[in-house]
Amino acid sequence: MTFRANHLLGIETLGPDEIVTLLDLAESYVDLNRAGNKHAEVLGGMTQVNMFFEASTRTQASFEIAGKRLGADVMNMAMAASSIKKGETLIDTAMTLNAMHPDLLVVRHPHSGAVDLLSQKVNCAVLNAGDGRHEHPTQALLDALTIRRSKGRLHRLNIAICGDIAHSRVARSNILLLGKLENRVRLVGPTTLMPSGVADLGVEVYDDMRDGLAGCDVVMMLRLQKERMDGGFIPSEREYYHRYGLDTEKLAHAKEDAIVMHPGPMNRGVEIDGLLADDINRSVIQDQVEMGVAVRMAAMDLLAQNLRASREAA
């Protein structure tokens, strides 16, 4: 078993072996989560703090449940409403919190690189729960686990990531992870929502849904991030739905057994047809949520092991 990282800041710095280690461990937590007694003690005596500088319901809940099931003491800090408003800098907040000796720090921040910066100032394991448009590693890992369980493998698959790539940290982490495990990644969306230089990332870029989905094993839809846009990326939501919204007609261009994924929260009728999202034969969206808890348990377990080892060495 190999897992060298001391923080989980992004997929970029993880090796393929570390990713597989984490996914394998997560499998065992899927079983635990389905059992009657959902308790383990691997984080017993440890303190987990969730700092969300950006509103979140599902990710925060997922991390909280993951920590509690592993026996950690979990605290949620709603940062949007606290000292940041009083002008405290990110580093001061980190230092203050560090003085309370947390063991695991789960951080979401609206600015790219902020979690990285914070990790340099604390003596605990930091997990990136999403920073700006940069990375969202646990999302990519839970997507990977979902795909692996559904397709029976996680290599040599054709995977289309569709929609608002430009504003998506989920897309960046997924491009990196799926590339590291040797899959063919396609990006599909209007050119205004493609980040610059994206073709240099080892992906194929399409602006037509039907071309992009042709022969795909996995169709990953992204949320149209209206809150990150400063206007004018698409002419209207109805045109976007017409050209890029996933419905059964467009999905028919993918392989017959292609699965449909979405990181949530969904804008039904904007990027995905509501009925398709609920179709249990095609959509694995609920599986993604389930895998999320297992993957986060595995990530915290592995980081806690490395943290204990480094503390014993010191």
Next chain:
Amino acid sequence: MSLICFQNARLIDPQAGTEDPGSLLVRDGVIIAHNPSTVPNGAQTVDCEGKCLAPGIVDIGVKIGEPGERHKESFKTAGYAAAAGGVTTMVTRADTTPPVDTPEVLDFVKRRAQEVSLVRIAPMAALTKGREGREMTEFGFLRDAGAVAFSDGDRVVQDPKVLARALTYAKGLDALVFGHVQDPGLSKGAAVTSGKFATLRGLPGVSPIAERMGLERDLALIEMTGARYHVDQISSASSLPALERARASGLDVTAGVSIHHLTLNEFDVGDYRTFFKVKPPLRSEDDRLSMVEAVTSGLIDIICSMHTPQDEESKRLPFEEAASGAVGLETLLPAAMRLVHSDGITLANLWRALSLNPAKRLGLPGGTLAEGSPADLVLFDENAPFVLDRTTLNSKSKNTPFDGARMQGRVRGTWVAGRRVFPFAD
């Protein structure tokens, strides 16, 4: 009467384009002879040990925190930094708080500079009142009070009518106007140059085309008004054809580039290192090479440090929120040596851009070793290696992108009007 003889030097003369061994005789702060046959009685001698002796650097665009941000840099600390870096004239920016937009503020700047700075100061004044881009400042009064050029720093005068009037009025006074070329709409909110790096880091980027758009607009207005114009910083290859056309059609246009855009590229930002956040953002390696070539060919006239002190608090923030700018007075010369050692620029060519051209463009003394010129001199060892430690900088702010970098080229001595200002007197 004081006499100094600099002996056994390698004289870097950008005007003559030569780098020959020789000696220099200085009387009362003025260069009076090259290679005198005898050293006059009573002359103090300086043995240069075969090292390079060149005209002191004239650095255009130095930000000093006075008035308003003295905790970041004062005239005194900037003076020390300049002396240690071989900069004998600092052309200071007007983007202070308040800005240098009245003769009264300009008087304050000149008085403070005279009192405490080790090197010469030539102040610029703001182009518009409050640097707000609405009304031109009192060019006449400000020029009479000693403003050498007019610039709103990194703010763009967005209204073409306001800029056209300011340029027309400046033309009447034969005043030099600086432009910062960056289309404000396209570059809004950007922290880095768009492309693969920006995408991987998830940072908002701007295309270098924003620079070309700003330049093309300004050049059109220069064609209309005939004003004297200098672009503070060119950083992208896409801007060069426009500059070339302007030159060919005889417009009175010069251009500068910062040392950071000549020696660093966008990938140096690495893991969100905010000391590498500058304005305009660092560009691709292709752009960097184009800038070096443009300096070599003379299309870009002037190299500056774009010295911008920022305290730790302004930089210890997430990249998008962190302040822009880097200090450069003390690292300008060693960084510029990279162009000599790695990119093949000759010392004489380099000194045209560091010293001769900026002095000529702003009508300042210095920039040459010709007889009758002031003895503003820098003695340096172009090969001496060292590792830069930012805590040793004389600037009050230590925000250098070269912290920990291996550099080659050290200043051994700096003289202003024949007076030694570095190494510092105790």
